[in-house]
Amino acid sequence: MSRTLIIAEAGVNHNGRMDLAYRLIDVAAEAGADYVKFQTWKSENVISKHAPKAEYQKETTGEEESMLEMEKKLEFPFENFLLLKQYCEKRGIGFMSTPFDIESARFLFSLGIDIMKIPSGEITNLPFLEVLAESPCPLILSTGMCEMSEIEDAVRILRSKGNPEITVLHCNTQYPTPMQDVNLRAMLTIREQLRLPVGLSDHSLGIEVPIAAVAMGAEVIEKHFTLSREMEGPDHKASLEPSEMARMVAAIRNVEMALGDPQKHVTASEQGNIEVARKSIIASRRIRKGEIFGPDNLTTKRPGTGLSPMRWYEVVGTVAKRDFEEDELIEI
CATH class of the missing domain: 3.20.20.70 (Aldolase class I)
Structure with a gap:
């Protein structure tokens, strides 16, 4: 303006x-x-x-x-x-x-x-x-x-x-x-x-x-x-x-x-809050290598430094390539 x-x-x-x-x-x-x-x-x-x-x-x-x-x-x-x-x-x-x-x-x-x-x-x-x-x-x-x-x-x-x-x-x-x-x-x-x-x-x-x-x-x-x-x-x-x-x-x-301007975008002042406030897909319990990922062993929690929960259905149904401890960020 x-x-x-x-x-x-x-x-x-x-x-x-x-x-x-x-x-x-x-x-x-x-x-x-x-x-x-x-x-x-x-x-x-x-x-x-x-x-x-x-x-x-x-x-x-x-x-x-x-x-x-x-x-x-x-x-x-x-x-x-x-x-x-x-x-x-x-x-x-x-x-x-x-x-x-x-x-x-x-x-x-x-x-x-x-x-x-x-x-x-x-x-x-x-x-x-x-x-x-x-x-x-x-x-x-x-x-x-x-x-x-x-x-x-x-x-x-x-x-x-x-x-x-x-x-x-x-x-x-x-x-x-x-x-x-x-x-x-x-x-x-x-x-x-x-x-x-x-x-x-x-x-x-x-x-x-x-x-x-x-x-x-x-x-x-x-x-x-x-x-x-x-x-x-x-x-x-x-x-x-x-x-x-x-x-x-x-x-x-x-x-x-x-x-400001009419465009909705992430501002410089809030950029650093993304990893703190958003969530990632994590292990809800200990997961063994070879287990199938699903709602019984996955959840979403902070921080937002891992896989976005928007990729939930990319993860569900795939096989764990290694062991994961409870609350550990999931990798595929």
């Missing part, structure tokens, strides 16, 4: 502070993720002053401020992302950011990013998708809150300008996602119907779901992380803490190795 692309989703868990953003990059790099991903937007381009918060946002940040006011506090100016990209290069981890408006998407293109992520909320935003279809780099499309027909429409639009490199992520946008709503098998349906690489953008608690997704064939895993779930902000409570992110990455790499 090829290496799973692991995206550590910092998102807005920097709380609008560059020092926290740098620390998040450090955590993602130390955990072994391939990319750390932020979010890029201009609040006035994305959110009307009348837009309500999501219920999980109300639970985590209160209802006193509007969504626009909340997002404005979390918004980074464009110049910050160049600094973050440079710091990612210094730490040896890929930089990504999700745009939420056309101006932000074009800015990210100008940075020379090598992968562009399209968020679930923009999957029905036709003008936005048409701009993303011009992407010079591969696209990753999240599909939270989607029916299959909506995903098909979005993929058709993204392909309209000839971009063939699209990976589709199964996703549920509830933070956190209840286990009964994860619905991992839908990822396989997406792969089958669209014939595209698939993955998972996971918002469930813990690390079990992304590990299971890799075992099922996910080629990309995206998972939110934070410095601490006790921090204030909309997404911290549904995010992994640093040690959990590191465990998730390690577990995914182990699963990749464990999946």
Whole structure:
């Protein structure tokens, strides 16, 4: 199996502070993720002053401020992302950011990013998708809150300008996602119907779901992380803490190795166990030269260094060419 692309989703868990953003990059790099991903937007381009918060946002940040006011506090100016990209290069981890408006998407293109992520909320935003279809780099499309027909429409639009490199992520946008709503098998349906690489953008608690997704064939895993779930902000409570992110990455790499190849064969590590665990045809009692071998004087026991029991009927009925002691390996 090829290496799973692991995206550590910092998102807005920097709380609008560059020092926290740098620390998040450090955590993602130390955990072994391939990319750390932020979010890029201009609040006035994305959110009307009348837009309500999501219920999980109300639970985590209160209802006193509007969504626009909340997002404005979390918004980074464009110049910050160049600094973050440079710091990612210094730490040896890929930089990504999700745009939420056309101006932000074009800015990210100008940075020379090598992968562009399209968020679930923009999957029905036709003008936005048409701009993303011009992407010079591969696209990753999240599909939270989607029916299959909506995903098909979005993929058709993204392909309209000839971009063939699209990976589709199964996703549920509830933070956190209840286990009964994860619905991992839908990822396989997406792969089958669209014939595209698939993955998972996971918002469930813990690390079990992304590990299971890799075992099922996910080629990309995206998972939110934070410095601490006790921090204030909309997404911290549904995010992994640093040690959990590191465990998730390690577990995914182990699963990749464990999946191996589709051929069943004896591995190098177990080769030496064959002689210990298998059996041979041996004398069940003392046998004299000239006796006929049969069930009355033969049995099978370890070790497996003699004649295989699969040759039982080659041995039964033949004549002993010499004496054999009890438990001695039979020769013919």
